[in-house]
Amino acid sequence: MIYKVNYKIHVCAFILSAIICVIFFQCLLTNLYEMIAICELSPIKGILINYTLISLTLVYVMALIHELIHGLVSILLGGKVVIGFKWVYAYTKEVSNKHFKRFEYVLILLAPVIIMTILLLPVNHWITNLVIIFNIMGSTGDIVMSLIVLKHGKNSNIISNNEGFEIIYNK
């Protein structure tokens, strides 16, 4: 069965992101206020530019690390990964055609959200707190795809392809 990363997956991921945003709203607000307070202390004028720049940099670095973790876990599980760029955003793509076991594929999908959350949570600084929340919100596509994969039998194999992934059923 071939799954394309189509609009349905994007819509589910967007709704899940919105739910996560509501759940973490208070935490998001508290940490954003801390960021704005730091910007107000900055000798460089233009608070708006300051915090827009900080936010964009945070999201960019976070997305890069997120993608590298996907790639690293794929490689550790025997896959082959290429790094591509969409505009300035980096992404990793599995190109080995390897038949991953179901749990391996879920591990590749969820590794960034699990590893980054576990590593950054104890730091409890506004920067790391914002990265954790942005990263969870940015991982909803991975979470939705994991749920789709987990719906299939545990002996299923999964192959990444250009547009999504393919599930191979095994008895």
Ligand SMILES: [Zn+2]
């Ligand atoms: Zn991801």
